[in-house]
Every structure is written in structure tokens, then in C-alpha cells.
Amino acid sequence: MPELKSKYERFRQKANIVIHGTSTKAGRLFDLILLGLILLSVFLVMMETVTEFNLKYHSYLVFLEWIITGLFTIEYIFRIISINKPWKYMTSFYGIIDLLAILPMYLSIFFMGTSILAVVRSLRLLRLFKILNHPQFTKQSLQLNQAIKASKGKIIVFIYFVLISTIIIGSIMYLVEGEESGFTSIPASIYWTIVTLTTVGYGDISPETPLGQFIASFVMILGYGIIAVPTGIVTAEMAKTMHDKVSIPKNPCIGCATENYPENANYCPNCGHTFNTK
Amino acid sequence: MPELKSKYERFRQKANIVIHGTSTKAGRLFDLILLGLILLSVFLVMMETVTEFNLKYHSYLVFLEWIITGLFTIEYIFRIISINKPWKYMTSFYGIIDLLAILPMYLSIFFMGTSILAVVRSLRLLRLFKILNHPQFTKQSLQLNQAIKASKGKIIVFIYFVLISTIIIGSIMYLVEGEESGFTSIPASIYWTIVTLTTVGYGDISPETPLGQFIASFVMILGYGIIAVPTGIVTAEMAKTMHDKVSIPKNPCIGCATENYPENANYCPNCGHTFNTK
Amino acid sequence: MPELKSKYERFRQKANIVIHGTSTKAGRLFDLILLGLILLSVFLVMMETVTEFNLKYHSYLVFLEWIITGLFTIEYIFRIISINKPWKYMTSFYGIIDLLAILPMYLSIFFMGTSILAVVRSLRLLRLFKILNHPQFTKQSLQLNQAIKASKGKIIVFIYFVLISTIIIGSIMYLVEGEESGFTSIPASIYWTIVTLTTVGYGDISPETPLGQFIASFVMILGYGIIAVPTGIVTAEMAKTMHDKVSIPKNPCIGCATENYPENANYCPNCGHTFNTK
């Protein structure tokens, strides 16, 4: 019995290394296959919503989706088994997304029409951001990240300013244009202001009175000008960042996912996991 | 009698500290409640313009608006009482906005339909810009402000150039396109030019003759190119600002709102108010 | 007789100083009045094209336009008289514009409908760019000018690249979309490409086939990305310019408009005009 337990323990460790690690061959292969499966599953869900395609290949789509759901289920179970604190994973952001990605298919057995909720599967694409930790991109994404983080304070002040301006301009346009030309309510007016200020300009709502067009012109020139502000902020920070040294962060502990441990630690100070950095 | 007067004087001082100060607990609480009330009042006015919502909840909306108008009225009276030079406040920009925010509701008793003017209440949102003086944002907004101020001269020259180009291009397009394709007058043509030059592009007016489309293409590429100019200006100033030291400005005197006093002054040189900086 | 001639000569010199100079009070006043008249004349032409306005106030508009045409005619004659080489002025860019600004009204006496050509009067607005030589703006416009000039080479390379891409993408989209969805010819397709690449996006032509939308998505992301290039160019030059010293250029000779004379010259080497810089 203890032998069986230790065998199970060894299997768990192996699974852990394969799933969370990227240093072994099996670990890299696992990441690659997962990447492919996520892309395929998102492609399938996308194609299911294209009516003509769905009519032709419905049975193939359903078949493939069941296979992917099966594989994702196995992955989900392994993730729970291999980690020391399964509950922490299950209640984490990625844990919930992983569950939501497989749930709709099983529910579709009992309830009609829930398979459309498989759309949430596209959230699994967020996992793809982990690729950016790949050595080839690490430096680039770190520099980007650092510049964006440093700009955060100024960007918030800027967006705060933009939002308030948006409400004020929206209210004025509602009074000026009236309900005939699409400015049916202040929220609709604010929507128009954002569409205009960001230079998107759908044209679904557009001012028709001369005064409205005059104010709109002012809003456009304002929007055209203040785009300089976030750009200026990020650029200045980016230029600064490129002179700085970038320190590459540590891998999170595969036992408990903490990154809070000393540089040369042999054991995780949080969960006691042994680091095999050698 | 003098006792009553001094009592009133003490009350006034307290009110002054609560309303204008941010260093006491009561002062911060007042700011927070005011912030919430302004947001709520703007939300109510917004929702009143959404027809379906208004039909369902009209009585609730009116009830809440009267409460908020009441509270704003009390605030307005306290602001007048607590300051040494009430007339200066009443004729100031914020003073007029504060009055305009409460007036429409009272007028709506006597006249029909004026309650829609409560829309001006959204101007009170400008008060929210004061939050940017909060220590957490001070440095950020100062740097932003400084960079924008330093860019002002160049930006004015740039906008002057853009406006004149706009009139000239608008006149040319009016001649080229004629009245069939929406270019009904030179002002409409100028409106189209601004819509195009700023890359908003509603599409409510768009050129139809080959020559018009050719000129439009030129205008678009021009607009696409010259957006580099304001961005360049602000970015260059931003980069410069970030190297400079930022001096945090003094709080305005709560007696007369001046900021024009020496660093270590104990009394306001303008109105004689005692500074309790300790 | 010689007295009369010298009197005329003195009058000419005075006129020259008033019209071309900005250092005397009369010269500044002349510039200000000219500025006002140009703006007024452009406003009148603009308003004449607004049908409702024109129907109501037609006679007033015509009356005012004749007055302005008269004043511009007097100005034109004085410009010719006061300068030493009138032919040079008359064949210069501004000289032709000044003539075109008054001609249409006179022609409208003999021919119907030529008064609409008064629209060219808006070209006189170009004179307003001279204001940017005003001391208050000189430094700002010089820095802007210098940065834009320094960027010119790179901007040309960039626009060259954009134009060729535009033709290639336009040709591909014509093949892909066919004539049903607005891509009726390659020039129309190129027009669409420019509208999309510059992020203007009117929506008068938009792709309808899946492949067309896919290519369009690619074009949009390309356009969204390459806007970084001109911005990067101008910003980098702007940052460089701000470190450099800006040398304020000399006033052009009022005799012959040349700027090509030595720093301390007492006489213009081109036309012999005496400089009264003291």
C-alpha cells in the first residue's frame, strides 16, 4: 500500500512537471499540444456560429467538440491531481475558466441550446499570454509591461479626464441636437461622444443641426489632439525603460504558485516545495 | 449677544474647514459624500432622458432629484456662509455652476419643462477634477499639466494651421463636389473636412466624383500624417518634464482662495486669514 | 514737378512701410484691419453658399462683398505702387491670389454666376500664416518648422511606401471583392484602401466577402501600426530640435522680399533698398 502511494506520488510529481514546467521535453510538448487544442477549439466554436458552415458540417463540428471537451476534461482533472493545493487552483481565475470551458458541452446533454455558451471557451485564449514568458519574448514583454505600468498613474488621470469630458459633452449635445437626429437620450449622446472623440466615427448617429456640427467639429479636433497625451506618456516611459536594466523575474513555485521567495532558495518558503533549479 | 456671535463665528470656521479643507476627517468625508451625490445626480438626469426608464420610474426619479436639489441647496448656502468674501464665490465659475445646478428644479415649479435644464447639473462634474489634487495623483497630474502647458504655444500654432487649411480645403471641395453629394454649402464642406482630417470619418457626407475622391485621399493622408505633430510636441515635452523636478503647489487660502502667498507665510497677505499649516 | 515726384516718392515709401512693415503703429494697424477684412470676406462667401441664409440676406451680402472687393482692390493697387519691382509681386504666389480674390466680383458684372468663384478668396487666408511670424509665435513655429523639415526625407520615404502599398492592396481587393460591393474599379479600390489605411473609415464602400473582410482586417491593423512611423519620426526630430538653439531668421527686404543678405547689411544687396533697422 505505501508503495502504491509512493508510486502515485511519483506520478503526481511527473504530471506536475509536465503540466506546469517548461524545462523538460514533455513539458514543452504538453504546452504545444495545449496551444494547438485551444486554437482548434476556438476555431470550432467560431465556425459553428457561421450559419452556412454549420449547416454543412454540423455533425463533424459536434464530434470534434466532444473530443476536445474530453481532452480538456482530462487536462482539468490532471491539473487538480498534480497540484498540492487543488482548491487554490480551482478557485483561481484560470481554474474557473478551465471549468467554464468544458461545462457547457456537458450541460448541453440535459438542456437545449447551452452549447452556444461554449463561446466562453475563447477565454482560454488568455492562457496563450503565457507564451510571452518564453525566453525569446521575455525581454520584450517585460520592457513593454514596465513602460505600461509606469504610465498607469498618468493614464488613469487621463482616462478620468476623458470620461468626465465625455459626460459633459454628451449632455450638451443632447440639449443641442434633440431627439430627431439619433441623440435620443444622454447615454446615447455619451456613446456618440466616445465614438467621435476616439476618432472611430461609425456614422450611426451624427449631428444634423449647424450648432451640433460645430460642437462636433470641436470634439473631433479635441480628440485628434488629446490622442497625443497617452502616446506621449507611453513613449516617454518607453524611452526611459529602454535605458534601464530589466531584471528577469523568477518562475512561480509549482507547489503553490508564489513568486515571493529569495533568489537562491532551495525550498519554497510558502509550501516547502523543493526547487529543482539544477 | 457677543457670545452668540462668537459661537456663529466658530461654526463658520468649522464649516469652512469641512467644506474647503481635506486634512480633517470631516473634510474628507464631506468631499466623498459630495462626490457620490454629484455622480448620483448626473446618473438621475441621464436616466430621465431614457424614455422607457423614465416612464416606469418617473415618480422615483423626481423624488430623488428633489432630495438631491435640497442637499445641493444646503451645500450652496453653507458655502456662501462659511467664506469671508461670499460675493467672490458666487460670481466665480464654480459658484455659478453650483447655482445653475439647483435653479432648474425650483423653476420647474412655476414653469413647465424647465426641469430638463437640470442637464446643466452635469457641469458639476467639473468639481470632480479637484480629486486630481489628491496626493496619490498630484505628481501625475502635475507632470501631465506641465507637459501640456509647455506644449500650448506649439499646439496653438498647429491648430491655427489646421483650421485655416480646413477652410481652404472645404472651399475647394465645395467647388469640386457640388451640391448633389452632401457638400451643400461651404460650412458643411468644412465640417466634412474636419471629419476627414481628424480621421473620424462618419460617412454621412462623402465625395462621389473621382476628383473629389482624389482630393479626399490627399486630405486623409495629410490628416494621417499631421497627427504626428501634436503627438510629437506633447511627447517631446513629456520626456523633458520627466527629467525635471516637479514642485508641488501650495493649497489656496481658504479665506480668499488666492495661491499667491510666500512659502512660509503665517497670514494670508490678501485677506489676513491665519494659516494653520501646523 | 520734381517736388511732386519726390512727394509721390515719399508717399510710396510710407505706403511701403505701412503695408510690408510691422514695426510702426500704422503698419500693425494695417495688418490687423487686413486680417479682419480677410476673415469677414471669407465668412461672407461661406454664408452665401448656405441657401436659407442667402435667400434672406442676399442684398446685404452682395453690398458687403462689393465694399470688401473695393477695399481689396485699393490694397492691390497700393501694393503694386509701393513696391520697387511690381511685376515680381504681381507674378508671385500671393500676388496672383490677391488678384484672383477681387477678379470674380468684377467679372460677375458681365457674366452670370461667376461670383461663386469668389470662393477662391478663401485662399487669401494663406496670408494669415504670416501672423506666425509674430514674435510671440516665432520661436514656436520655428521649432515646429525645423522638426518638420528635418523629418521631410523620412516622411517622403514613408509616403512613397504607403502609396505603393495602397495600389497593390487596392488591386488585390478589386480582384477579391468584385464589383457588387462598391469596389467597382481599381481607382475606387485604392480610394477605399486609403480610407481604411488612414483609419478614416467612411463606410461608403466596405468589404462583404469573408476573404475581403479578412484582408480588410489586415489593412486596418497595418494602418493602425504604421501610424507609429510618421509619429516616431516627427517626435524624435522634435525632441532633438528642442535641445538645439533656434536662430531667428531675418525679415525679408521690403524692397524686393529677398532674405539673402548679410547679417549687418545697411543696403539690400539685391535691390539697393536702405535698411532702417535702427
Add this chain to the structure above:
Amino acid sequence: MPELKSKYERFRQKANIVIHGTSTKAGRLFDLILLGLILLSVFLVMMETVTEFNLKYHSYLVFLEWIITGLFTIEYIFRIISINKPWKYMTSFYGIIDLLAILPMYLSIFFMGTSILAVVRSLRLLRLFKILNHPQFTKQSLQLNQAIKASKGKIIVFIYFVLISTIIIGSIMYLVEGEESGFTSIPASIYWTIVTLTTVGYGDISPETPLGQFIASFVMILGYGIIAVPTGIVTAEMAKTMHDKVSIPKNPCIGCATENYPENANYCPNCGHTFNTK
């Protein structure tokens, strides 16, 4: 016989210098004529797609196109003859384009309607990029190129991020908006997201539900903000590049087009061609 061979050899070398070189007068003339012919051929193809123009001048267009096709054919043959490794040229990118540019006209003799494929001729415009190697532009395009290359890593990370966001936002909008308002499938939804995020904003699809408009507002502000990122990247690199020295690259070997040879090589290490750099 050997004399004939050597005569042919000398002719081949001359052709090589004229076609690939730019240092001789004949070489520059050849480039200029080629440039003109390419522009003319593209113009002809463009005009053939404009229905009215084609109806009027069809025979002229066809005549001119046959002449150009003839000239291009001669050029193609000379290119094959003059180079040492003709197969390498014929299978190269430019070689295939050069063939594709002449093939459709010949095919149109046997098959109807293939002449429209002459559109691929516009790909020959890519040859025009070679002009950027002209000494006048070399420094400018090198600096641009260097800055863009240095930004590549960060730009890829950024586009990767944008694409994934696009899929996620597109899926959400599909669920929120439903099929009534143009969001007929997830791919269509993603197309809308790209149109909005890049601030193009055609307006062919636009959200109609309040929640959809709210999310759209968020997407617009996001798009408005993240345009700062590529701009920041390129600008920072551009500013850095302008301080660096730019090393002008070597001309490719005219025997085999390699650029991989030592600075002072007298013979091409790849094909043994003699360099006449003196």
C-alpha cells in the same frame, strides 16, 4: 567560334551591368525607363477597370498593353540571359512576379477573360522600393528600417496581444448583440472588433443594445489608448537610432545577388564574380 562565344560573353556582361548596376549612365537610364514602364502599365490596368473609360478607349488600352507586355518580355529574357544562375532568378520572388506580369496577356489569346489577371502586374510596383536604395534616400530608409527592425520583437508581442483580445471581445459581442444587429457570427464579430479597435469605424456593423454600446465604448477607449503602444515603441527606437551611426550596406554581388562577402573581397566567395569596385 570561340570568338563568337566571347562576343556573346561580353554582351552578357554589358547587359548585366545595364540591368543590375546603377553606376553607369546606361544602367541609370534602364532603371528610369523601367520605372516609367511599370507606372504606365499599372495605370493602364487601373484604367481598364473603369467601365466608362474602357468602353471609350478599349482598343488603345489593349494596343498599349501589348507593347508593354512585349517590352517586359524582352526585359525578362535579358534578365535570364545576363545572370550566371538564371534558375535562381527565375525561382526568386522578383523572378516569379516578373513572369506573372507578362503571362496573363499571352494566356488571354487562348482563354477569354484572363487579361484581367494583368492586375498582378501591380506587384511589379514592389520593384519601385529599390529606388529607396538611391543615395539620396539611403540614409533615411536605413534609419527607418533599423528603427522598425529594432521594434519588431515588441511589435509582435503587441499584435499577438491585440489579436487575442480581438477574438475574446468578438466572442463576447456576439453573445451580447445577437444576430439582429449585424453580429451574425463570431468571425463577423471579430471583424467588427478590429474595425472598432483600430478606430476605422465603417459603421456597416454597429451595436444597438445598450450593453453592446457600453462594451463598444470600452473597446473604443481601449483602441484609442493602446495606439500609444506601437507609437511609443517605434518612437523610442527612432530616437535611439538617430544617435547611432548608420553603416551603409554593401551592394549585392551582380553574379549571384549575395551580400554575404568580406568588406574588401576582390572575388565573390559565392559565385567567383570579380568585383570591379575600382
